[in-house]
Amino acid sequence: MIWYKWIKFYFHLPVIVRLLLSVTLLMIGFGYLIHMIEPEHFPTTFDGVWWAFVTGSTVGYGDYVPLSFLGKFLGILLILAGGGFVTFYMATLSAGTIKHEKNLTDGKISYKGSHHTIIIGWNERTKQLIQMIRDHKHNADTILIDHTLDQLSFHKHSIHFIHGLPTSDETLKKANIREAKSVIITADPTLTEQEADRQTILNIIAARGNNPSIHIIAEILTEIQRINAMRAGANVLVRSNNFMSSLFYQSLFQEDVQITDIIAKTLEEQQFCSEEIEDALTEQDFYFCAQHLLKDGKWLIGLIREKEIILHPSFSLQTKKDDKLIYLIPTDHANKHY
Structure with missing residues (x-):
């Protein structure tokens, strides 16, 4: 019954951990056997384990070599069994690293940090904001949530990407919104102004529902939805249309400036x-x-x-x-x- 529990525990471990454990136990076993077979050439078990790892990984330093027929036969078995395990372990580790990198680019990896800033929506304003955060070297991490992007390189943009709908609790949990410091919600440029504001309000409700104390900054395009956005739980509203209208007016009547x-x-x-x-x-x-x-x-x-x-x-x-x-x-x- 005890063995059954250990076997069950073993197969519940991640595959990379199982392989590492299997390789380690195999090498220790071969190292102990060669020490028992040729104690004069392998004075300690550690010397045998060292020989097993060096031989099994096909490095072959040659500092320890079995001389007896039984020792050489054990070495053949080690090369056949241990070499295959080590190669499989290395291949699995490499494949796992590549897969993790792809999942990170595809926005499938959850964020585990805290006191970060979440940005909802990928557009030109978002790109400029990320660049400003990077230029001013703020210490807090930045997380992007967007459902229109298929991929976003972490190394290129220095931002953790989460693919999904910002109104989904599952997506917000992947961004670890409960530990976040603030959320910035930008208007969706693919929608009409009324639709974009309605979507922004839904995003505010979802963010506030998952973290009642988080600081929410939202972009609103129409004046009629300003009050509703505040009711939904936004702390700060950025009314970009009002700003742009004022900018156009100033540019119109201040032609020399x-x-x-x-x-x-x-x-x-x-x-x-x-x-x-x-x-x-x-x-x-x-x-x-x-x-x-x-x-x-x-x-x-x-x-x-x-x-x-x-x-x-x-x-x-x-x-x-x-x-x-x-x-x-x-x-x-x-x-x-x-």
Whole structure:
């Protein structure tokens, strides 16, 4: 009965572990036998095991050689049996490595880390975001979930790819969403604006349902779905259509100024940050707070009060206890905080 349990346990092990265990036991067995047959040439069992591994792997250093007929016959059996096992083990290990690499590229491998960022949707915005994360050398891993891609090279993009629907619990579990720090949901460019927003809201619900405390940033295209996206559980909404309309307007009436270059340079060299207001800055006017933060190289541009963003308020505006300050900081200086 005990042997049956051991055999059952053995066959439940992964194939690569079973092969390694079989090769090890086989070599130990041959090493012990050659030590018993020719103790004068193989003084210890370890010497015999060394000879078995060297002979079975067809390396053949020649430092230990059997001299008796029985020892040589044992060596023949070792080459026939052990050599085949070792070769099969090496082939299986190589095939397993290649298969794992293919599964990783195909998005079939689950992510086991934590405190990572999950990005939903593969498009130009996603590519630029990944490049920015890579350029600024953030330590947290980035996971991509997408169902339209068939393959994505990990070595080329430095991102862990999960293939599947972002509304599927199984897909989100593969991305280990319960241990994730944040989720970024981009609008699907293959759908109409209304359909893309509805899909985004479903993605928000699925992410929030799998991790109630995760920070969700979502892209919404239409104003009518903004409230629904907040109700679904989004913490931050990026309304790209509003931004693009404003950019077109500025470019239309500021023909002598390259607005896009200014914005790109600002985003490249400056980083938006927010933080809880300090006690020393509570019940102070906005001008005093701006002067205080400027000493640390922070350019105060607004605040968040009761979920409302107030940009460039009057200098006389009084701050309150639960306010959050919004400021710009040079990117190089901001990276030191990560």
